[in-house]
Amino acid sequence: MTAVTTTGRPGLGPRLNSLSKIVELGPGRLDEKLLTESGALLLRAGDRLKLSSEHTVVALAGGTGSGKSTLFNAVSGLELSPTGVRRPTTARTHACVWGLDGAAPLLDWLQVQWRHRFARASALDKGESRLHGLILLDLPDHDSIRALTDNEADRLIGLADLVVWVLDPQKYADASTHRRYVTDLAGHEAVTVFALNQSDRLSHEELAELVIDLNDLLKREGVAQPTVVPTSAVSGRGIDSLKSVIADAVSRRRAAIQRLDADLDRLTRRLAETSPVGEAPANVDAARRVGLTDALCDAVGVPALGEAMENIYAERSGRWVGWPYPRWIAKFRPDPLKSLKLDEMQVVTGRITAQPAEVVNAVQALADGLTGGMTDVWRTGLHHAARSRAGQLPQALTEELAEVAPELDRVPGWWRALKAWQYTLVAAFFLGLVWLGVGLTAGDSLPSALAVLGDTAALPWVGVMMASVLGLGALSAVASRNFVVLGASRERERLEREMRRRVGVVAESMVVEPVERELTRHNEFAAAMRGLTG
Template sequence: MVQPRRTCRPARARSLALVGIAGAGGTHPATAARLGREHRHRRPGTRCRKARPCVRGVARRERARDRRDGWCLRSHSRCDRHRARDRGRHRFFESEAPAGDLRGGRDARDDRRRARASRGSARRRVLEGARPLRQACRRPGGAPRSRRRAARRDGAALAVTLSASLSALDDAVDAAAALGLDTSRARQVLADARGRLGFEGSAYVLALVGGTGVGKSSLLNALAGETVSPAGPRRPTTGTPLAWVAQSARDETAPLLGWLDVRDVRDHANGAFADVAILDLPDIDSTTPEHRARVDELLPRVDAVVWVADPEKYRDAVLHDQYLRRWAPRLARQLVVLNKADRVGSEAERLRAHLVASLRAEGIENVNVAVTSATRDGDAHELRDWIADGVQAKRIISERVATELHGAALDLATRAGVSADAKPLLTAEQRAQVLADVTREAAAIIDLAGLERQAVAATRLAARPRGAGPFGLVTTFLYRVTGRDRVVADPEGYLRRWRERGSLARAAEPIRNVIGDLLPRVPSETRGAIATLVDAQALNARITGAIDAAVATRVADARPPTSVVWSVIGALQYVVTAALLFAGLWIAAVFFLHAPFASVDVPVLGPIPTPLVLLVSLLVAGYVLARLLGAHAGMLGRRWARRLRGDLMRELEARLRDVLFARIDTIDAARVRIARARETIEG
C-alpha cells in the first residue's frame, strides 16, 4: 500500500505544470491534456502512475549536453530508494511522481541507465517543476531543520566533551600537586574556562593584537567603514581595550565584556559581524608597561586572535618570541595579518610567503597569513571573509576552551615527565630485586638463627614442668628466679631487642641506589618529590617502623607448643623418682643401719647388691627419659621456629613493600592520572 506524502503545492497546479512541461518537450496537446486530467483526478498526496510514459517520451526527445545533470539524476535515483528523512539529509529533490516512474526502468541494464542519464534535460525540467525536498520547506530566514538538529547534537556533544575535559583537568591538577608541581597556571585555565562557558551569549570575542604602528585601529576602522578606534601618528594611540559589537548583541555581550573588564564599547548594525565582538587591544611593545600587562591579561580569555603586523615589523622579536610561539599552540582560531600592503605593492605576496616560511620554521603551522591594507578600499576582504566565513560562534568558543584545556594538560604532562603510556618509575624486576635485598639485610639484623635457638630453648623450658618430673619443677623454678629464662628462652623479647644487633644503613642501600639512578631520567620539577624517597633519616625511620610492625604482629601470638608425650614422660619420671627414692632408702638401711636389719640377707646380682643395681638402673632410666623429653621438645621447638620465621619473613616483606614503594606508587598513580586526563582532553 502506497503511503500518501505531504506536498507543498496543490494537485491541480502540479498537474498543470507537468502537462506544460510535457507539452514543451514536443508531446501532442491531446496527450498532454489527457495526462494532465489523469494526473489531476488522482487523490492529493498519492502517486501518479500514468505520468511515466509521457515523461519517458519527453526524455527520449530532449537531449542535454551538461553531464552534471545526468549525475544529479543518478544521485536522485539512488536517493529515492531511501526514506524521506534520508533524502532530506542528501539534499536531493523529491520527484512529483514515484521514483521508478521518473527514472524509467530502475531495473534496466546499466548501459541503458547511463544512456538515459546523459539525456537529462527534460528530466531536469520535470524535477524543477516538482516540489523540493522537505528540508527546503523551512521557516523564512531559518536554517534547514536537519542542520538545526545537527547543530543541537554538535552543541550537546561539545558540552559533554568540555565537561569531561574540565573534570579530567581537575583530576590532573590534583595529581600534579601531589608531585609537587606548580599548578597555578592550570588552575587559572580552569577558572577562565568555567568563567567563559558561564556566559550564554552567542557572540565570540576576537582580539586584534600587534605592535606599535602596525595599523590595528585603522584595520578595525576599515572593517567598520567608519572611525571606531582613533588612529594617529602619536604612539601609543590605543591605551585601553575598545570593543566593537553589534547592536543586536550589545545586551548579551555586556556581562562578557564586564568579565573582560572592557569598558569602552562601540556598537554597529553590520549583520555580517553580528556573532563577533572585536577588541582593539593596546600595543604589545608599548613603552608603557601597563599596556602590555593588559594584553597579557586578556589573551587567555579571548576566543580568537588576529595577529597584526606590517612589512617593517613582521619579523619583530617581541611578536614572534614572546607571543606567537607562546600563544599559537593555545589558540584554535587565529590569523596573522600582514597590514599596509599598499606600501609594498607587488612585493606583498613575496612578503607573505616569507612570513609563512618563518612561521613554519618556528614550528607554527596552524596559522594562516592574510594580506590587507586599511587605507585602500577592498584590500581588507581577506580578513573580512575570514571573520564572516560562517563558523559558528559557539564552536569557536568551545574550541578555544578545549585548546586551552589541552595546552594546560600537555604542560602538566610535560613537566611531570609523562608520556602517552605513563610507564612506572621502577620496573617489576627492579622492585623485586630491591625488596629481596632490603628484606635480606633486615633479616640479618633480626638474626633468625638466634630466634631459632630462643624458640627451641623456650619450648624445652615449657616442657620441663610437665615432662621432667619433680626435678623439672625445681630446674624451672631456678631458671625463673635467676632470670636465665629471659636471656636464653624468650623469643618474643629477643625479637623486640633487634635494634641492639646492628644498624639499618646497609638495609637502606638497595632502594637508595635505585632511586639515585632514576633521578637523572626524570624532569627537574618532579625530582624533589622523588628525592624525598631516599632521605636517609626518613628512609631509616620507615624501615624501622616496618620491622617493628612485623615483629609486633608475629610475636603477639608467639606461644611455645605443647604435647601429650610430655605428660607421659612426666608420669614415667615420677615413677622413676619414686623407685629411686625407694632404692636410696634401701641402700641406706642396709649399709648404714645395722639393727634391726643386720640379720637380714641382702639379695645380690653376682658380686653387686641388688639395691645398688636398682639405684643405678633408675638413674639411667631418668636420664634417658630426660633426653627423650629434650629431643622431643627440641623437635617441636625447631618446627615452631621455622613457622615463626616464615610468618615473620612474609609479614616483614609485606611491611617493607608498603614503606619502600608506597610513595613510589603514589607518584606513579599521579602520573597515570595526568596521562589519562591528557588522553581524555585530547579525545
C-alpha cells in the first residue's frame, strides 16, 4: 500500500494514522458517537489489514424472500445454503471459500461457525480460477424477526470487503433496506453491487424499466454510479455477469482497501460537518506574553508597590543621612510616612495581595486574543485551558511576590557611615561652641594648661571652623540626599524588574503552558483533519 495514491490523495495508511490522531485528540471536542465510530473503524481496519490480503470477503445481503440463499448456491455451484418456503431460511451465516490457504483467521475474525464453512474442492474449481481468493458469505435476512435481536447481518455488512445487495422485483424499493443501508452508501459504489434477483418473473420490457427505476432511486439516495446486475437463480440469467463483477474485485485484491477508504470517506464527511476546525496560532507570541505579565502586575499592584518603596526609602533615609539639626526640628512635625497609607497597601508587613477579578480579566483577555479564528468548541476548550488554574493564580502570585517584598527597615551600610560622619561634625560644632564660650567668659583666668582656649586671637578662627563645619554638614546632607534619591530609583527598578520576572514565571506555568498545550492540540487536530481529507 502506497502512502499517496496516483491522484495525489493520501493513501489508506496515512489516513488511518490521521484518524488515530483525531481519536486521540477528540475527547471533549468531538461528538461521542462519532468518536466511538472512529475508534471502531480504526480497530476494524487494523484487524482487516493484518489478515489475508489474498482473500476478498463478498457478502450477499438482502431481505426476506429476495432469493439470497438461492443466489448464493448458484454462484458457488453447490447446494450449501438451505432454501425453501420457510422464512427466514438462513439462520446463520454460511461461507464458501475459493482457496483455503490463509482464510481460516479471516473467517475466525468474521465469526463464521466452522460447520457453516465450505470450500470449493479443486475438482469443482475447474474454470473458476478467476474466483480464487473469494470468501462468499450468505448473510441472515436483515429484516427477519430474528434479526431484531441478532445483529449478525449488520455486523457482517460492516465487515465485508464488498456487499452484494440482493433485491427482488416486489420489494426493491423497500424502505427497511433503503433507509437503514442504502442512504449510507454514498462513496461506496466501488464496493457495493445491487443484484436485481428473480428477473425470470419479468418480461424484458418490465426488467429494463425496473432497472432504470432502481438506478434512478439509488442515484437520488446518493449512490452516484450504482452497479445493478439483473439475476435469476432459477434460469441462470445474470449469474455469469455477477460472477464477473465479483471476480474483477477478487482479481484486483483492492476491495478491502476500497471498502476501508469508502468508510473513511463517509466518516470524514460527518467529521467535517459536525466538528469543523478553524485557524489558531502555533503558540502564545511574545507580545501577548508581555501583555499578560503587565496585566497581572497591575492586578498584584507591582507599580504601586515600587512607588511606595521608593517613597519610603527616600523618607526613611532622612533619619540617617540628613543634617541632624533639621531632623531634630522635624520631630515636632507630623510623620510623612503616615500620609502614604502604607497599611492599606500592606507593604509594611510584607503582604502582597492579587485582585482575583483583575487576574481573571487578564487571563480572559489572553484567551480572547487567541481564539478569533477557532470554532466554538475549540474556543471554549482554550478558554477552559486558560482558566484551568485561575483559581490558584492569585494565591500563587501572592506567595511568589512575598518572597521579594522589600525590607523597609533595611539600612545600607553607607547610611550608618554617613550618620557617624554627621555626628562627628555635630561634635566638632559643639566643641567650637565650648571654645567660644570659654574664651569669651573665662579669658585670662584659665589655667595655663587651658590657656589656648582663652586666646582671643584664636577665637575668630574657631568661628570660621564652626561655620565650615555647618557648611560641610549641610553640603554632605544635600549630596547624601541626592545619592539616596538615585539609590531609591535604582532600588525601585530592581524590585519591579524582579517582581515582573516572577510574575512572568507564574503566568508561564499556570496560564501560558496550559493554553499552548490546547493550541498544540487544536493544530494537531486540524492537521489530522487535513490528512484525513487530503
